[in-house]
Amino acid sequence: xxxxxxxxxENLDERLARWENRSIGAKQPTGKSPHIKEKVMIALSKNDIxxxxxxxxxxxxxxxxxxxxxxxxxxxxxxxxxxxxxxxYNKRDAPFGxxxxxxxxxxxxxxPRQIQCARAMLLKYSGQxxxxxxxxxxxxxxxx
Numbered sequence: 001x002x003x004x005x006x007x008x009x010e011n012l013d014e015r016l017a018r019w020e021n022r023s024i025g026a027k028q029p030t031g032k033s034p035h036i037k038e039k040v041m042i043a044l045s046k047n048d049i050x051x052x053x054x055x056x057x058x059x060x061x062x063x064x065x066x067x068x069x070x071x072x073x074x075x076x077x078x079x080x081x082x083x084x085x086x087x088x089y090n091k092r093d094a095p096f097g098x099x100x101x102x103x104x105x106x107x108x109x110x111x112p113r114q115i116q117c118a119r120a121m122l123l124k125y126s127g128q129x130x131x132x133x134x135x136x137x138x139x140x141x142x143x144x
Contacts, residue, residue, distance in 0.1 A: 005041050044130060044133055045130070046126045046127055047126075047128050049063075049126040049129045049133070050123055052070045053119055053122050053123055053126070053129075054123065057115050060115050060117075060119050060122060061104055061110065062117050063118075063122045063125070063129050064097060064100050064101045064104055064118055064122070065104055065105065066128075066129055066132050067088060067089060067097055067100055067101060067122070067125060067128070067129075068097070068102065068104075068105065069099060070087050070088045070102030070128060070132070071087075071088040071089065071094075072097065075101065083100070086128075088128075088130065089125075093121050096117070096118075096121065097118070097121060097122075100114060100118055
């Protein structure tokens, strides 16, 4: 169920942009080239993920792509769930979620109705989405 009213402490678009390391609110490091932006990393919670999905269409699309990438190759190819491993979609959501993810990957725009249905479905996967966000943040912190 999508919350009818959600209280956010800050602008979610700005927070999502910072999370994606875009230039909104990025600071210029001192003594370095002005073209290099300092990455701003923030901690997200499961509730933050749910709020983003509930209010931001772009977050819904990104979540669909993340969930598609969490599926095994067999599951993505067959639009189904083959293993009850707690990763990816459950058996009921796999055909719909996989189909939408594949459409997005091909560059197809989702309809408002598809976004609405995906939003309702994705709220239950906030834990997996948080895991992916944390893994991405950890990868970006590693010096290479």
